[in-house]
Amino acid sequence: MNAPLETVEIELTVNGERVKRAVAARLNLADFLRIELELTGTHVGCEHGVCGACTVRVDGEIVRGCLMFAAQADGCTVDTVEGLTDSREIEELQSAFVLTNALQCGFCTPGVLMAAQALLRDLPDPTRVQIREYLSGNYCRCTGYEAIVDAIEAVAKSRARAK
Amino acid sequence: MKAPRFAYARPASVAEALALLDKHQDDARVLAGGQSLVPMLNFRVAAPKVLVDINRIAGLGGIKVTKSHVRIGALTRHVELERSVDIAKHLPLVAAAMPYVAHPAIRNRGTFGGSCALADPAAELPACALALGATFVVAGKKGERRVAAEDFFKGLYATALKTGELLIAAEFPLPKPGDACAFGELARRHGDYAMVGLAVQASKRGFRAAFFGVGDRPELIEAEAADAVISKVGTALDPRADLHASAETKLHLAKVLAGRVLAQLA
Numbered sequence: 263m264n265a266p267l268e269t270v271e272i273e274l275t276v277n278g279e280r281v282k283r284a285v286a287a288r289l290n291l292a293d294f295l296r297i298e299l300e301l302t303g304t305h306v307g308c309e310h311g312v313c314g315a316c317t318v319r320v321d322g323e324i325v326r327g328c329l330m331f332a333a334q335a336d337g338c339t340v341d342t343v344e345g346l347t348d349s350r351e352i353e354e355l356q357s358a359f360v361l362t363n364a365l366q367c368g369f370c371t372p373g374v375l376m377a378a379q380a381l382l383r384d385l386p387d388p389t390r391v392q393i394r395e396y397l398s399g400n401y402c403r404c405t406g407y408e409a410i411v412d413a414i415e416a417v418a419k420s421r422a423r424a425k
Numbered sequence: 426m427k428a429p430r431f432a433y434a435r436p437a438s439v440a441e442a443l444a445l446l447d448k449h450q451d452d453a454r455v456l457a458g459g460q461s462l463v464p465m466l467n468f469r470v471a472a473p474k475v476l477v478d479i480n481r482i483a484g485l486g487g488i489k490v491t492k493s494h495v496r497i498g499a500l501t502r503h504v505e506l507e508r509s510v511d512i513a514k515h516l517p518l519v520a521a522a523m524p525y526v527a528h529p530a531i532r533n534r535g536t537f538g539g540s541c542a543l544a545d546p547a548a549e550l551p552a553c554a555l556a557l558g559a560t561f562v563v564a565g566k567k568g569e570r571r572v573a574a575e576d577f578f579k580g581l582y583a584t585a586l587k588t589g590e591l592l593i594a595a596e597f598p599l600p601k602p603g604d605a606c607a608f609g610e611l612a613r614r615h616g617d618y619a620m621v622g623l624a625v626q627a628s629k630r631g632f633r634a635a636f637f638g639v640g641d642r643p644e645l646i647e648a649e650a651a652d653a654v655i656s657k658v659g660t661a662l663d664p665r666a667d668l669h670a671s672a673e674t675k676l677h678l679a680k681v682l683a684g685r686v687l688a689q690l691a
Binding site: 264265266267268270286287288290293309310311314317323324325326328329330331333334377380381394395396398399400 | 426427428429430431432433434435436437441445449456459460463464467468475476477478480504524527528529530531533534614615616
């Protein structure tokens with residue numbers, strides 16, 4: 263592709279399914295997932311990369327869905343909280359969040375789960391300080407974070423025991 | 426808000442990118458990691474007619490070590506710098522700065538070149554480039570040219586890059602045995618832009634201390650001794666008040682931070 267276009271043809275894999283669409287160049291990835299694919303688990307909060315509610319995985323790494331255009335995801339593999347739920351990849355985290363009351367309104371939760379799963383992949387046995395630092399890019403306005411850190415720590419410990 | 430309307434182009438080579446930038450001149454902006462540009466679009470602070478997405482240009486990223494320098498490609502992601510064995514070994518100042526650069530999801534996407542070309546006065550990497558005496562490699566219609574970090578950062582979001590030019594890489598001279606470095610910053614939340622930050626490279630010739638977040642660009646203070654750096658802070662820096670602090674507070678914080686960071690080198 264070379265000439266500048268306002269509408270872009272894209273083909274990508276979302277939660278394991280092949281998807282083909284023509285999208286406005288200005289459409290960000292989070293809005294594409296929510297509006298075009300009706301995957302509304304990815305939330306849109308601040309729209310400038312601060313709150314982390316729109317966190318999704320692109321080619322295996324977490325990114326801000328609001329700071330990437332859908333056109334840029336052409337050819338990529340995208341995973342959302344729905345995909346990670348269906349594959350049961352984040353089942354333990356979800357259970358731990360319920361057990362420890364790590365959510366109230368739930369708005370930040372999908373983004374926090376995506377970030378927490380990435381953290382535990384890179385750092386299977388994090389300290390509470392490391393959990394807080396890693397989650398510094400995800401705002402929660404309800405819980406004060408304590409229960410979120412508890413839940414992630416609990417999953418890390420139970421995974422370590424299971425090994 | 427959402428980004429305004431624009432046309433999107435995805436060149437496959439530097440030559441194609443330069444042709445697009447030349448054709449569209451000031452109507453075009455380069456889209457690298459987009460971690461600062463996209464917020465600017467969403468805030469409608471910027472409204473380019475054309476975005477030239479350089480993310481698929483092969484060879485624009487990567488870290489290469491030669492006998493004399495470390496070359497960091499413009500498209501190198503922050504996460505690559507953070508995890509690179511070569512950066513940890515040869516440019517420990519850059520390695521020390523990386524955990525302070527935003528948050529993991531942003532480091533996965535944001536690029537070295539994007540940070541330097543945007544020249545946010547509170548960003549970490551421009552200050553590291555200045556402290557380490559890096560040279561920027563810039564491509565244009567007429568070929569490549571090199572710009573020293575001292576001459577590259579011109580002011581608030583202003584660099585030596587001209588319309589139609591593309592930042593390709595930066596070359597960092599290899600530190601000498603016995604050189605030392607230290608880094609620190611003060612921010613309200615871990616990963617947020619610094620209220621004040623400091624990157625210091627110390628060699629036989631003295632200290633190169635690059636302060637950031639306290640002016641319209643990173644500010645270099647050179648001195649033979651650590652004490653001399655600290656005593657120069659009051660006259661060399663002239664911070665402006667911002668949302669977070671008054672000018673007096675920022676200057677005070679710069680002195681506090683200078684004391685703490687330079688103590689790491691004592």
